[in-house]
Amino acid sequence: MVTCCGLVTVKNEPVPLKSIAVEVSVQGHVATVSSTLQYENQEQSPLEAIFIFPLPGEAAVCRFSAKIGQTEVVAEVQEKQKAQEQYDDALSSGQQAFLLEESDESPDVFKLSVGSLPPGEKASVSLDYVTELSVQADDGLRLCLPAVLNPRYQPQDSGSGGSAQVSSVPAGSVPYSLSLSAHVSSPHPISRVESNCPLDPLNYLNTEKTQATVSLAAGHQFDRDVELLLYYQDTHQPTAIVEAAQASAKPGTLMGDPVVMLSLYPEFPKDVMSSMTSHGEFLFVVDRSGSMECPMHLGSGSQDRISSARETLLLLLKSLPMGCYFNIIGFGSSYESFFPKSVEYSQKTMDEALQKVKEMRADLGGTEILQPLKHIYSQPCLPDQPRQLFLFTDGEVENTKEVLDLVKTNAGSHRCFSFGIGEGASTALISGLAKQARGHAQFITGQDRMQPKAMQSLRFALQPAVVDISVKWNVPKEVSVTPLSPPIRVLFQGHRALLYAQLTGERSGDTEGSVTVKYSLAKQPVENQLSFSLKPAEDTGMTVHRLGARTLIQSLEVEEREQDGGKEGVKEKVIELSIQSGVSSAFTAFIAIHKRDGEALQGQLLRRHVPTPNVNVCFNLIPNTCKLLLCLMLFFIVTQQKDLTATVRIRVWVEVLMYIKEAFRFQLCCPIPIDFDSPAPTSKPMRDPLLQLISLQKASGSWVLEAALAEVLVKTEEEVSKPKPAQVDQEVWATVLALIWLYGFKMEAQEDWQFLAMKALTLIVLATLVLHLP
Missing domain, CATH: 3.40.50.410 (von Willebrand factor, type A domain)
Structure with missing residues (x-):
């Protein structure tokens, strides 16, 4: 049995991919990602290495090159079938060739073929792509570097038999390493950068904190997706970037004209948002x-x-x-x-x-x-x-x-x-x-x-549905606007919308333009406007152009599939746009051929598939407004009844506060100064008490005064029921106690239970109104 040296797969075959180095350049809401893959053939025969890997679905691959020794070969974008034929011809003649192509079934899966790598030789393959950063629930901007490519399930009746082979190993067994460094630039100060992987400390490059660098900690193994979460101050401020034309491109073409990218955050009227x-x-x-x-x-x-x-x-x-x-x-x-x-x-x-x-x-x-x-x-x-x-x-x-x-x-x-x-x-x-x-x-x-x-x-x-959305560009009469993005079909409060457009025509000086977004919300007309300078920004590269090209290409690809290839010229337009912009598409591929001097390589060509990983509280933290809300809620329910004298009302109020003190051991803002201790330790371990409390809530929003509720509150049923004033309904009392517990001990998970609390508060308000009826 032959023992393989170096890194091997689970099949005991040498792995030609040794390492991946990634450099990320973030500009506000978009990023350029440059990956360099180091290959080495440690076998005795020429080698073809196949690497099937994921990229973000919205990414636009815009550059692909290979370096053999001191020679760099930059790939060209060509029609996919033509590129594949050139690659096969190069291999059959013993030449080195490199092919990068998008999957026919999914635009986030790519196949990289490194062909005819001679014995003992090293090759460095580089690919660049641009991508938008998605907005998260906590306003962070997410950049994901996918590592994991789980086996894709193929429907039995799909008839797809040409899928690329995916070689995978268990997570933690990936035989190559990853290094990553990122340069972050933003119009607004950078608050912090977080990751699911260990990071070195964030390094600010200026006093305004608008530029910073960060890197993965040394020794990271590429066995999981790498996620960066970027947090800026004033993330929701609308912005606009105008990118200058490519100097070598013909005016009137996409790359030969400036392109603008608008980041819009619509603001809905407060009176509309108050009623979901x-x-x-x-x-x-x-x-x-x-x-x-x-x-x-x-x-x-x-x-x-x-x-x-x-x-x-x-x-x-x-x-x-x-x-x-x-x-x-x-x-x-x-x-x-x-x-x-x-x-x-x-x-x-x-x-x-x-x-x-x-x-x-x-x-x-x-x-x-x-x-x-x-x-x-x-x-x-x-x-x-x-x-x-x-x-x-x-x-x-x-x-x-x-x-x-x-x-x-x-x-x-x-x-x-x-x-x-x-x-x-x-x-x-x-x-x-x-x-x-x-x-x-x-x-x-x-x-x-x-x-x-x-x-x-x-x-x-x-949220109320937004309808009748329209976008109007307002620019000087000598400038025309060609939208690259499809029409906006949805808007949410706090949700970002990115728009791309090509600007054609002569501009003089620092002229300005604007875009107006109009729509109807709950039968009310709403208008948001963003003004921007038509002067191109500096040092943006061609990121905005390439993202605009990718957006237009994706729209055309969908149109071509809808017509089942029947609409003449759509596929050809995609190919033309892809070649012109240097951006990948479903109908094109990157091809690079290294024509070596001397004789072509001899010997049987071995194929190696590079594997990818397979995985299958303290109440004092409550804002004063929340404390006040709970106090007022208890006061109105328990004490605002016409048949109670002032003395009785005060006594009931004190009894309620004393019950809260004994049951929960926390302090509410109240007119009576009382010192409270920290929450008592639970007498026995429980499964997640929050989920247990939530499971007890009724569809109407109420809770029932029962033993299960008392268990969550770490009390007996009698201790929960006994302090209830006679005038208060049992379900109202139980609901008040549940809300106090949520606000007292689970504020860090408020996003989880906010809608439960809204239903419960509505029920309590209705109960209060009933108490006041004559």
């Missing part, structure tokens, strides 16, 4: 494939994905408004619905759904999203109940483009809020679902918790 809608058909579509049994992350004590999905469904079901409709659909190789059709939200239907959620397992085989979506779209929409689709998946599907095309076809009937769970979720699928169906995408990786992100999406879904 109580209507809607909420469909929760949950991945129950076998891969959902995988852990959320690689750390100790990680929860599996299906358990996290169950807990998230508990929160969502408890947070739905009365009067809406809902259903839950689990899918894998097949799909199952909790109810034959959507049912009205009530205590009975909620209890029935929660029981089924408890029994939900990852037991439905592969990941087949297409069929459950077709089933949903075949069901008629309910009158006056806008359809809201929440889709949770680890995203391991192969027919991404087919799924997105189906969603786009039915986009007019619903909005889709998508969630990518765990390492390896397809960014093209998750982001594409939300983009095509006017929703919002979230990714849950590393130590992320799914629940706050689900609550943010629910908040978006409950």
